[in-house]
Amino acid sequence: MEPSRVENELVMLPGPVTVSPRILRALSKPIINHRGEEFAALYRECVELLKYVFQTRNDVFVLSGSGTCAMEAAVGNVLGIGQGGKAITIVNGKFGERLKDIADRYGVAVPVEFEWGLPIDLEAVKSVLEEEEDVRTVTMVHNETSVGMLNPAREIGKLARKHDALFILDCITSIGGIDVPVDKIGVDIAIVGSQKCLGMPPGLSAVSVSERAWEVIEENGKKVPYYMDLKAYRESFEKGQTPYTPALPLFFALREALEIIKEEGLENRIKRHKSMAEAVRAAVLSLGLKLFPKLNEFSEYSNTVTAVCMPNGITDAQLRGDMKRLGIVIAGGQERLKGKIFRIATMGNISARDVLTVIQALEIVLAKYNVIEGVGAGVEAARKALGL
Ligand SMILES: Cc1ncc(COP(=O)(O)O)c(C=O)c1O
The missing domain is CATH 3.90.1150.10 (Aspartate Aminotransferase, domain 1)
Structure with missing residues (x-):
């Protein structure tokens, strides 16, 4: 051939x-001042629309980095750097493994592992949660892209709450394409990537952060990743800004992509x-x-x-x-x-x-x-x- x-x-x-021409066209808008009113309005609009897509009232922030950047933001802010924070990391594919690896760098990962492509056994997760003390968070990939499987978010969310642990859910390839009612499930940090169900080019990710998560993040003070310090994102958002220069053309594309979702x-x-x-x-x-x-x-x-x-x-x-x-x-x-x-x-x-x-x-x-x-x-x- x-x-x-x-x-x-x-x-x-x-x-x-594949990115729709409408979104591609938005990428070519002239650059604006990222510290000006126009950007503030654009960012606020994106966040409001993201809350609709995440089905959440929690805070939402956009990061200029791919999904992995947001995974590291979630885990790094919750576990802190070298604070000994413990994460139960559920693995049944490549991206569950990535969350485990990130948790290992910041704190202590306690993996609950299954063969790639096999389903998560809730009993196994339950028994680890019962055995382990001081578990700060449970991490799971909702839609495990590497094996084409949707994992049980509601059930794991319930277990995490029962054991007073935060629930970090990688929804990178589910939000915007699969029902992920973040607040109903009780996800403390949910993550989406731009180049997946939102239909955008790669380069942005977004996270939602619950009140419960903020309490833990605040305790970690400065012992969190510098570029992805979520407290800095919260502070900047009050002015309609991001702490560091945002990937401006992608924000234009994000608004267009989210408007398409709202219209549909x-x-x-x-x-x-x-x-x-x-x-x-x-x-x-x-x-x-x-x-x-x-x-x-x-x-x-x-x-x-x-x-x-x-x-x-x-x-x-x-x-x-x-x-x-x-x-x-x-x-x-x-x-x-x-x-x-x-x-x-x-x-x-x-x-x-x-x-x-x-x-x-x-x-x-x-x-x-x-x-x-x-x-x-x-x-x-x-x-x-x-x-x-
Ligand atoms: C479920 C899941 N999590 C995380 C990632 C990593 O995202 P990125 O490649 O945008 O850093 C991917 C990418 O395919 C993914 O499918």
């Missing part, structure tokens, strides 16, 4: 995602993500492929990224290389899952057109390597699932 010559590839990665309606957006993911799942199953995550009664398949076992007869390089030559970018497996799975994301402002396109291309590539016979079954299953 010829290399793809399309400039605007269809990016179906679990971030970064959060509930509709969540429904759309569900229907797109259902179509992808129906299509891959109709082709005889297997979904990667193993669920229990408290976990679900992710509605923002579908992880599929790599079938026999084709390699990762062949599958994703040929897709790319058709102008479509999908993800492989990460680290230990390299070559074992591929992942199709349904995040952000994608449409039925995008899902049908990716499924059709997938069928064409699988048929080329004789993994399936002929094309059409996948598109037909997706069509039905989409109700078209």
Whole structure:
């Protein structure tokens, strides 16, 4: 196959995602004074809209850094630097592991680990919480992107509260695409990344901070990360500013992205993500492929990224290389899952057109390597699932 010559590839990665032209246009606005009234209004608008998307009344701040920056902000502010703060870190994929690694740098991580792609056993978390003393926080990834699984936020939130621990939830690939009622669940620090369900370019993240979290953060004083000192963000926000120079063009894009979400309606957006993911799942199953995550009664398949076992007869390089030559970018497996799975994301402002396109291309590539016979079954299953 010829290399793809399309400039605007269809990016179906679990971030970064394809960005709508409307948001791209917002990126090109002239630079303004980040210490002026115009920026203050822009930032305040973004925060109000983010509160709607987070479903929270807690404070919300925007950080000029990717999701990992916000993960480190959350863990570093709560545990403090070298304060001996203890975190129960739940791991069933790459990003749960990252939260564990961050907790290890700032304080003491007590990992509750499961095989990547296996569901979280609530009893195991419960018993660690009962055994350990002085647990300051529980960390979990809501939508574990690396394995395509939605973890039980409500249940873990309840357990954390029962043991008087804060609940830090990585919602980097769920908020804006999956229902995450931050206040109802009782998430003390929730995190979102810009290049995922918000449909933006990469470079920004946002965190919500509860009253309970502030109490702990205040106790840590200056023993917190300098650039991500959340107390400094709170103080600056009173003036409509960020403590350090914000990534201005991305703030323009953020407002546009959030306005798109408001126009669509959060509930509709969540429904759309569900229907797109259902179509992808129906299509891959109709082709005889297997979904990667193993669920229990408290976990679900992710509605923002579908992880599929790599079938026999084709390699990762062949599958994703040929897709790319058709102008479509999908993800492989990460680290230990390299070559074992591929992942199709349904995040952000994608449409039925995008899902049908990716499924059709997938069928064409699988048929080329004789993994399936002929094309059409996948598109037909997706069509039905989409109700078209
Ligand atoms: C669940 C989850 N957490 C954290 C991250 C890290 O975010 P970033 O790459 O924006 O730093 C990702 C990125 O894919 C993610 O999917």
